[in-house]
Amino acid sequence: MSALFSQDDYRYMAQALKLARKGLYTTDPNPRVGCVIVRDEQIVGEGFHRRAGEPHAEIHALIAAGERAQGATAYVTLEPCSHTGRTGPCAVALQKAKVARVVIAMQDPNPQVSGRGIRLLEEAGIEVAVGLLESEARALNPGFIARMTTQRPFVRLKMAMSLDGRTAMGSGESQWITGPEARTQVQRLRARSSAILSGVESIIMDDSRLTLRAEQLSLANADEVVQRQPLRVVLDTHLRLPLAAACLSEPGRTLVVTTPDHVAEKRERLTKAGAEVQVLPAGSDGRIDLALMLNWLAESEQVNELLVETGATLAGALLDAGLVDELQLFVAPTLLGGEARPLFALPGLSRMADQRRLTIHDMRAVGRDWRIIASPQSTSATGDSKVP
Secondary structure (H helix, E strand, C coil): CECCCCHHHHHHHHHHHHHHHHHCCCCCCCCCCEEEEEECCEEEEEEECCCCCCCCHHHHHHHHHHHHHCCCEEEECCCCCCCCCCCCCHHHHHHHCCCCEEEECCCCCCCCCCCHHHHHHHHCCCEEEECCCHHHHHHHCHHHHHHHHHCCCEEEEEEEEECCCEEECCCCCCCCCCCHHHHHHHHHHHHHCCEEEEEHHHHHHHCCCCCCCHHHHCCCCHHHHCCCCCEEEEECCCCCCCCCCHHHCCCCCEEEEECCCCCHHHHHHHHHCCEEEEECCECCCCCEEHHHHHHHHHHHHCCCEEEEECCHHHHHHHHHCCCCCEEEEEEECCCCCCCCEECCCCCCCCCHHHCCCEEEEEEEEECCEEEEEEEECCCCCCCCCEEC
16 A cells, blocks of 8 residues: 555545535434545546435446546545445445546544455555545544444533533523524534433423524535434433423434333333333443443444533533543623533532643634533543433
8 A cells, every 4th residue: 555645646635525524414324425536637526425325425426437437546535335235335336447546535444344445446456545634534524433443422512601601590591691603503513413412401401402403504405404303312310301392292313211210101101202212221320321321322323423412410420431522612701600500510529630621622703602622631530420
């Protein structure tokens, strides 16, 4: 495999990444992938993966290129697949098209298939180069990579707060702290997510719908995007979710995760109201095990990116357990006072040495508010990943 890349290689791969981003809100649970085919310094074919079950990026690009693909270079943001699923293997399609060279941004993170597409291409006599703009390609698919390598989703925690770090008044009133531009950004976070997670207390307090709304997305393809509503996941240890909760009557699925210690009648009532009830083993204290829940979501529901929209208790429990990959904090230029509700419930922080430091990756204005994107510097989890 060659690792030497020209300026033209960078330019064409950048175009492939731009194409891949077109599938940001529609490919789930598949990764976002783009492909550009170049012959004689001219782009002869382009494509991106639009949604699961439809042709992959390479197939779209090969169809556009036709016979001009012979002897060409294909630029692909993810290693071409080598297996037959709902579509055929793209590595074989590139081979049959007689491309001369394939430049790949990153290998497939699935350990069961990683490298096989590359080997198929090389065995066919095709020159292969891997690693061009790899960090940019990885940033496109954090959830798919996490699910393939850690058997958990990429967990993104979204919180809206006042400048003094409060999320709601003492009564629980919270609408609206942030402005319409911030709410549009939240809608886009929902749109790129496989699932949205909340605690039952937040649902009871706000009656959150946890849905996509085309009018708030501000996207050209908003109507297409909202056709796939993310899975709504409510953690409800004691099955307190009201049968009239708004999320139960919305399009898409609402999954209530609970523990076995409940009478069947409670579960049946929720099922009749529109919920799916998933019972997971409880820990010794009878509470939902967050790590186990994340593993289950990745394996059984193919959840890549999990957006957490919840209150201080669940948010703090996830942070305390070292299960948060990214925080998106929307800060409004307002003060709610000392009686208002805090951002996180993080017990046991009594010394400066106990503080949880974050790395800030981005901070910018969103309308009249500010958005901070950060990640925990390191996990100092206690090992107890239970939530009430």
